Amino acid sequence: MFAKPIPGRTTAAREGDAVVLLIGMRINHFWAVHQWLPVMLSMFRMLGELARDPDRGLMGRVLLTASPRTYYVVQYWESKEKLYAYASAVGLLHHKVWGIVNRKERSGRVRGHVGLWHEAYVAPEGSYESIYFDMPEFGLGAANGVVPVERRGRYAKDRFAHRSGSATP
Known part of the structure; x- marks a missing residue:
């Protein structure tokens, strides 16, 4: 649909403020499906976990690809505090997955088949703007x-100047 x-x-x-997280993976060796597929599937599982509990703070997301090897998710969060809380919540999937990644790295079992990355940004009100033309x-x-x-x-310049509770231009 x-x-x-x-x-x-x-x-x-x-x-x-707008809180944006870019998080993704790069497939370094396509033939190592047993290494990168679980990483990709865990991201979908985490997104599902967050969708089932909107109070965790994920407001929206966009799945994108930068190349045939690099896939990422742009996530929009209510606050950096909610993002931190999810990332460190002991009973949730992100904490479990990072535990696995960290154990593999410490044991030397990481072979460079898949790369992981994230960037997080907090854009204060007045430091972002958007425009959509004939778009959903x-x-x-x-x-x-x-x-x-x-x-x-x-x-x-007017959209950048907008502040919560300010008069409409």
Whole structure:
């Protein structure tokens, strides 16, 4: 099922800081399926775990590929505190998976078949803006909903200047 585009220009309805996590993997050796497939499947399992409990703070995500070898997820979080809490929650999948990765690394059983990476960003309010033209909700807009662009400003400089609770331009 494909989402219908929203006609015209919209912008993300986010209020406050935006927390973005880019997390992914690179397949270094395609033939080592037994090494990289469990990594890929664990990411899908973690996304499922987070989808079943929205109070954990994951508001939205986009699955992307940078190349035939590199796959990643852009995640939008309510706060860095909720992101940290999920990453370190002892009974949840992320903690378990990182335990396995760390044990393999310490034992020397990591052979470079798959690379792992993440980057996390906290963009303070006034340090991000968005525009979507004839698009379904996507990215930050899908995580937070969208509003007509005129509510935040037709120009990027106006959208950057928007503050929670401020008067509509």
